[in-house]
Amino acid sequence: MATDYQTPYKGVLGWLDDRLPVINFADQHLRFYPTPKNLTYAWNFGSLAGIALVIMIVTGIALAMHYTPHTDYAFASIQKIMRDVNYGWLLRYIHMNGASFFFIVVYIHMFRGLYYGSYKQPREVLWGLGVIILLLMMATAFMGYTLPWGQMSYWGATVITNMFSAVPVFGDEITRWLWGGFAVGNPTLQRFFSLHYLLPFLIVGAVMLHLVALHRYGSNNPTGIEPKGHQDQVPFHPYYTVKDLFGLGVFLIALSLFVFYAPNYLGHAINYQPADPLVTPPHIVPEWYFLPFYTILRAVPNKLGGVLLMFGSVLILFALPWLDRSPVRSGRYRPLFKQFFWLLVLDVLVLGYVGAMPPSGIWPTIGRVATAYYFIFFLVILPLLGVFERPKPRPHSISQPVLSDRAQPAAAPTSPAE
Amino acid sequence: MAKFRNLLAAAIAAAGLGLAPVPVEAAETPAPPEHTWQFEGVFGTFDRATVQRGLQVFNTVCSACHGMKYVHFRNLKDIGYNKDQVEAIAAQYTVTDGPNDQGEMYQRPAEPTDAFPFPYKNKEAAKNANNGAVPPDLSVITNARPGGPEYVRAVLLGYEKAPEDANLSPGQYWNKYYPSHKISMPQMLVQGVVDYQDGTKATPKQMAHDVTAFLHWASNPHMEERKRLGLKVILFLIVLTAMLYAVQRKIWADVEK
Ligand code: HEM
Numbered sequence: 001m002a003t004d005y006q007t008p009y010k011g012v013l014g015w016l017d018d019r020l021p022v023i024n025f026a027d028q029h030l031r032f033y034p035t036p037k038n039l040t041y042a043w044n045f046g047s048l049a050g051i052a053l054v055i056m057i058v059t060g061i062a063l064a065m066h067y068t069p070h071t072d073y074a075f076a077s078i079q080k081i082m083r084d085v086n087y088g089w090l091l092r093y094i095h096m097n098g099a100s101f102f103f104i105v106v107y108i109h110m111f112r113g114l115y116y117g118s119y120k121q122p123r124e125v126l127w128g129l130g131v132i133i134l135l136l137m138m139a140t141a142f143m144g145y146t147l148p149w150g151q152m153s154y155w156g157a158t159v160i161t162n163m164f165s166a167v168p169v170f171g172d173e174i175t176r177w178l179w180g181g182f183a184v185g186n187p188t189l190q191r192f193f194s195l196h197y198l199l200p201f202l203i204v205g206a207v208m209l210h211l212v213a214l215h216r217y218g219s220n221n222p223t224g225i226e227p228k229g230h231q232d233q234v235p236f237h238p239y240y241t242v243k244d245l246f247g248l249g250v251f252l253i254a255l256s257l258f259v260f261y262a263p264n265y266l267g268h269a270i271n272y273q274p275a276d277p278l279v280t281p282p283h284i285v286p287e288w289y290f291l292p293f294y295t296i297l298r299a300v301p302n303k304l305g306g307v308l309l310m311f312g313s314v315l316i317l318f319a320l321p322w323l324d325r326s327p328v329r330s331g332r333y334r335p336l337f338k339q340f341f342w343l344l345v346l347d348v349l350v351l352g353y354v355g356a357m358p359p360s361g362i363w364p365t366i367g368r369v370a371t372a373y374y375f376i377f378f379l380v381i382l383p384l385l386g387v388f389e390r391p392k393p394r395p396h397s398i399s400q401p402v403l404s405d406r407a408q409p410a411a412a413p414t415s416p417a418e
Numbered sequence: 419m420a421k422f423r424n425l426l427a428a429a430i431a432a433a434g435l436g437l438a439p440v441p442v443e444a445a446e447t448p449a450p451p452e453h454t455w456q457f458e459g460v461f462g463t464f465d466r467a468t469v470q471r472g473l474q475v476f477n478t479v480c481s482a483c484h485g486m487k488y489v490h491f492r493n494l495k496d497i498g499y500n501k502d503q504v505e506a507i508a509a510q511y512t513v514t515d516g517p518n519d520q521g522e523m524y525q526r527p528a529e530p531t532d533a534f535p536f537p538y539k540n541k542e543a544a545k546n547a548n549n550g551a552v553p554p555d556l557s558v559i560t561n562a563r564p565g566g567p568e569y570v571r572a573v574l575l576g577y578e579k580a581p582e583d584a585n586l587s588p589g590q591y592w593n594k595y596y597p598s599h600k601i602s603m604p605q606m607l608v609q610g611v612v613d614y615q616d617g618t619k620a621t622p623k624q625m626a627h628d629v630t631a632f633l634h635w636a637s638n639p640h641m642e643e644r645k646r647l648g649l650k651v652i653l654f655l656i657v658l659t660a661m662l663y664a665v666q667r668k669i670w671a672d673v674e675k
Pocket residue numbers: 042043044045046047049050051053106109110113116118119123126127128129130131132133134203207210214218219220221317
């Protein structure tokens with residue numbers, strides 16, 4: 001079986017490829033790999049997420065060479081990195097702001113998938129792996145934020161780990177087990193550091209599977225119609241390599257603006273105060289990328305209910321391919337879906353805004369309404385749209401996008417996913 | 419495409435929204451007044467004369483109660499002092515060292531490798547001397563307060579007559595900008611506490627400006643280098659990205675829409 005493989009390369013490359021067919025692999029997956037020719041810039045965010053992951057790992061490993069995971073030294077070791085380590089300030093500011101940019105990129109990547117129905121058959125597993133990546137990213141970011149051992153690190157870790165005490169019967173045991181003691185303390189910090197180092201490599205693994213799944217059927221595209229042949233596709237290189245590089249340039253410019261000119265803008269000032277278990281800060285607020293989930297957590301007065309709702313808001317994404325019953329993939333041809341989709345985007349922004357507000361006055365009410373819409377979108381609107389929405393006519397193929405209604409009468413809602 | 423641009427804008431807005439100031443405190447404490455600093459903006463730098471005057475304020479006033487354990491005397495070279503000057507400044511301070519070969523701790527003048535010492539024996543002594551409050555370490559103070567340098571300057575100047583119903587305990591003072599208004603630090607920057615070496619008139623406003631600029635340098639010692647490097651990096655990236663865009667246009671020119 002394996003011996004059937006005949007390397008197409010000559011010389012040293014051929015010798016190597018004959019023994020370890022990586023050259024062929026790279027050619028198949030990065031060079032000749034046929035890709036729909038109509039991908040918009042919305043498709044840049046996957047590769048950007050991959051590069052963001054690499055940036056985080058590289059800066060993180062360098063930081064770990066100077067960081068001390070101990071409650072007495074963590075804060076001081078960060079100060080040492082910022083002041084005395086050569087370009088330590090640069091490493092840390094890239095890692096700090098890189099986390100925010102990683103989330104921005106992945107959130108856009110996910111909304112892209114949602115809009116163009118990229119999660120639909122046959123890409124359910126690809127999507128599910130994405131949700132796993134998101135969960136891993138959230139865990140990684142949360143634990144990373146505790147490492148500087150500032151006030152928000154300590155109190156954020158306390159609030160989040162306390163959520164587990166809502167688990168019936170075993171809640172307190174679980175929480176103490178997570179802490180490694182009777183409160184967030186040195187054992188907690190050390191295990192968080194250990195896991196913060198481990199999880200990114202699990203993300204790498206999940207990303208590889210994500211790409212295996214992606215390359216099984218190839219990228220979706222703005223029409224949601226699978227390529228029907230070579231006229232619909234271009235080889236990945238040079239077409240998408242150059243486009244991804246251009247996107248990377250824009251991304252790095254945006255990241256640099258924060259790193260060099262507003263490095264602490266996305267963070268909380270009080271995290272520059274050393275952790276103090278005796279002083280509770282007036283507002284314990286998570287990083288911006290968790291704010292929508294924080295609002296959902298606080299949307300119900302019951303602790304267990306809030307925790308379930310919050311985890312539910314992510315886990316529900318696993319079920320998305322089966323909740324959306326419409327056979328039409330792309331939001332382009334779904335007039336109603338489109339409107340509810342943009343309302344969802346707005347809704348998530350509102351959830352985020354409310355998350356930064358104190359739980360008093362009008363805010364809890366707005367938070368509840370926004371939470372309700374979030375779940376209604378997935379549990380009610382999507383299933384119903386599949387039945388009641390009348391999609392617009394779709395083109396026959398990617399290369400033939402302009403078609404009058406008359407030319408394409410078969411585009412009925414009952415046709416199977418194209 | 420256009421939709422997608424909206425989405426991007428919205429996501430960036432979301433990033434901004436997340437940071438919207440939490441208004442609860444704002445209702446009670448006024449926002450610190452805007453102030454112009456030389457260190458602001460893309461080309462901002464620490465004006466050496468200002469920061470050196472700030473150091474003088476710190477040495478004569480603040481160091482009586484506050485330390486800066488992450489700022490070393492050797493760092494003062496960055497704000498324009500030479501080796502001898504740094505040694506002379508350090509020598510004004512006393513630090514505890516030891517144990518010596520008899521096993522005793524002892525006091526000695528500070529050296530350039532020492533940090534600005536905490537003037538009290540321990541936290542308890544500090545509390546005892548300051549109405550139960552510990553004067554915080556000022557190494558990263560302008561980064562550690564919402565409002566940053568504006569806030570620090572405002573607090574230093576924000577002392578007012580307490581309202582009738584304030585219920586101040588002895589050793590507490592009324593400060594317009596401090597979150598609870600009741601601060602255990604007395605008003606320090608009064609006319610005449612400092613006599614500037616460079617002849618500048620040491621008004622409270624001038625001192626607050628200078629010492630805050632100094633503290634902002636202490637909190638962000640690499641700011642100038644950061645901004646300089648940032649400019650080069652970003653200009654390089656803009657040129658590179660523009661070129662990549664041109665290459666992309668060229669490569670895609672032959673693909674039919
Ligand atoms: C570390 C984070 C991630 C990395 C590195 C990553 C990487 C990629 C890459 C390189 C692509 C192909 C380019 C593109 O279509 O944009 C892709 C496609 C895709 N990703 Fe991700 N991804 C990540 C997270 C996620 C998440 C959190 C989800 C959703 C839950 C997701 C869902 C998808 C889907 C559905 C596609 C196919 C899209 C299409 O072809 O239309 N990904 N991913």
